[in-house]
Amino acid sequence: MKIKHILLCGxxxxxxxxxxxxxxAEKLEKEVxxxxxxxxxxxxxxxxxxxxxxxxxxxxxxxTHDTSAQSSLKKALQLSSQLKKADDSxxxxxxxxxxxxxxxxxxxxAIKALTHEKINIEQVSDDMLKSIEExxxxxxxx
Numbered sequence: 853m854k855i856k857h858i859l860l861c862g863x864x865x866x867x868x869x870x871x872x873x874x875x876x877a878e879k880l881e882k883e884v885x886x887x888x889x890x891x892x893x894x895x896x897x898x899x900x901x902x903x904x905x906x907x908x909x910x911x912x913x914x915x916t917h918d919t920s921a922q923s924s925l926k927k928a929l930q931l932s933s934q935l936k937k938a939d940d941s942x943x944x945x946x947x948x949x950x951x952x953x954x955x956x957x958x959x960x961x962a963i964k965a966l967t968h969e970k971i972n973i974e975q976v977s978d979d980m981l982k983s984i985e986e987x988x989x990x991x992x993x994x
Contacts, residue, residue: 871959873959873960873963874959874962876959876963877954877959877962877963877966880962880963880966880967880970881951881954881962881966883970884949884966884969884970884973885951887970887973887974887977888945888946888949888973888977890977891942891973891976891977891980891981892942894980894981894984895939895942895980897984898935898938898939898980898983898984899939901935901983901984901987901988901991902932902935902936902939904987904991905928905931905932905935905987905990905991906932908924908928908990908991908994909925909928909929909932912924912925912928913925924994927990928990931983931986931987931990934979934982934983934986934987935983935984935987937979937983938976938979938980938982938983938984939980941975941976941979941980942976942980945972945973945976949969949973954966954969
């Protein structure tokens, strides 16, 4: 009976000592990685669209006398730039993200850093999804 009482007290002490900031940092880290993990599989699609847009640019560039083609060429160049920027943004974010280093920070510092990382990866995600959607629409219209 004494052993159960001691174990129960030990469990109560451990749970009372949990650090809410550490819990918040862990939650933020999971959120950051969930956003990354949701959009990362779209990199293949983004690269395929970059290739398709590049081919379309070459085709449109060969018909320079057509005003409609010039408009489409301008749009294709813009989309190509957006896709490249989205791709570069994801690669840059992944190279800068230091999950192991974040775990070594004090909880309050980790919260600040992870909040910043969450904002960054949300922007990367938004840019990727927007550029993919616009490129798909463009290619369907052509």
